[in-house]
Amino acid sequence: MALSTCLTSPLRRTLAALHWAASGQCRRLSTPPGPGHTLDLKGIFPPLATPFSPMQEVDYVQMEGNLRRYASIPFRGLVVLGSNGEYPYLAPHERLDVVRCVRQALPRDRLLLAGSGCESTQATIKLTVSMAEAGADVALVVTPCYYRGAMTSIALVQHYTEVADASPIPVVLYSVPANTGLDLPLEAVLILAQHPNIVGIKDSGGDIGRMGLMVHKTQQEDFQVLAGSASFLMASYALGASGGVCALANVLGDALCQLDHLCREGCWQEARDLQHRLIEPNMAVTRRFGIPGLKKAMEWFGYYGGPCRAPLAPLSPAQVEELRSTFSTNGWL
Numbered sequence: 001m002a003l004s005t006c007l008t009s010p011l012r013r014t015l016a017a018l019h020w021a022a023s024g025q026c027r028r029l030s031t032p033p034g035p036g037h038t039l040d041l042k043g044i045f046p047p048l049a050t051p052f053s054p055m056q057e058v059d060y061v062q063m064e065g066n067l068r069r070y071a072s073i074p075f076r077g078l079v080v081l082g083s084n085g086e087y088p089y090l091a092p093h094e095r096l097d098v099v100r101c102v103r104q105a106l107p108r109d110r111l112l113l114a115g116s117g118c119e120s121t122q123a124t125i126k127l128t129v130s131m132a133e134a135g136a137d138v139a140l141v142v143t144p145c146y147y148r149g150a151m152t153s154i155a156l157v158q159h160y161t162e163v164a165d166a167s168p169i170p171v172v173l174y175s176v177p178a179n180t181g182l183d184l185p186l187e188a189v190l191i192l193a194q195h196p197n198i199v200g201i202k203d204s205g206g207d208i209g210r211m212g213l214m215v216h217k218t219q220q221e222d223f224q225v226l227a228g229s230a231s232f233l234m235a236s237y238a239l240g241a242s243g244g245v246c247a248l249a250n251v252l253g254d255a256l257c258q259l260d261h262l263c264r265e266g267c268w269q270e271a272r273d274l275q276h277r278l279i280e281p282n283m284a285v286t287r288r289f290g291i292p293g294l295k296k297a298m299e300w301f302g303y304y305g306g307p308c309r310a311p312l313a314p315l316s317p318a319q320v321e322e323l324r325s326t327f328s329t330n331g332w333l
Contacts, residue, residue: 048082076110102135177204
């Protein structure tokens with residue numbers, strides 16, 4: 001079956017709508033009307049995998065080695081302590097040490113987004129302040145979800161408002177329903193977009209229509225939408241997203257930055273061809289094999305992947321072969 005027939009319906013419709021621009025001519029993305037952004041989030045942000053030693057301790061030497069390689073890729077910045085950083089498995093002091101390590105190695109013109117979301121509002125505020133003191137430029141705050149049945153729009157608006165009020169750095173909302181079982185309601189996003197210290201959202205849900213509505217309904221706010229996956233990055237740009245926080249950028253960072261560039265220049269035929277080649281590898285290192293798959297793929301491209309922390313288990317030999325085949329058949333290995 002052709003890869004394009006495997007796309008989700010919203011993405012397939014979006015790509016079809018772009019086909020008119022595939023004659024090779026470049027048509028730049030237009031900028032929606034509205035105020036200028038106080039913090040520019042345009043571009044690609046890899047959500048860094050946290051390297052561990054064979055004894056499952058954070059390996060800061062290997063982290064610095066990966067960061068040196070990433071420095072040559074035109075990322076807008078880096079994300080630490082997101083889902084791909086095994087954030088729930090890190091001790092509080094490790095989280096802060098990771099931020100300090102990355103900040104020290106990261107050029108000042110690149111943004112550092114750090115995950116600081118906790119289950120309680122009080123703990124989130126405390127960690128967000130600590131992240132800022134450790135060198136984070138932006139707090140990426142995932143939705144609290146343990147009592148997801150009680151996480152109504154009212155509760156979530158109150159939570160994020162209190163965090164943003166207390167945070168010394170800008171806040172980006174983070175909706176990742178695959179991990180939390182909770183999609184941050186659109187009505188809550190639209191209310192929170194009006195807060196002066198909430199500057200955007202990383203949306204990993206994959207609902208392109210929802211993302212388009214976020215862009216459309218917040219044009220008069222200082223608010224930016226970031227695609228949370230490489231699988232729908234092109235479609236997100238077509239609807240006005242500012243950038244992407246994509247796990248695959250840990251492995252194919254240059255390719256993701258190239259897709260970003262092609263979309264901004266309006267070179268839709270080239271962008272579509274590249275997007276197609278990225279979908280299967282991205283699905284393999286996210287939905288199919290998760291972080292163990294991401295770390296294994298990193299090793300094939302010269303980065304340190306290493307083990308995950310238990311209870312995340314390594315891939316089986318058969319899974320490794322399937323993962324390698326996915327990258328090979330799309331021309332990456």
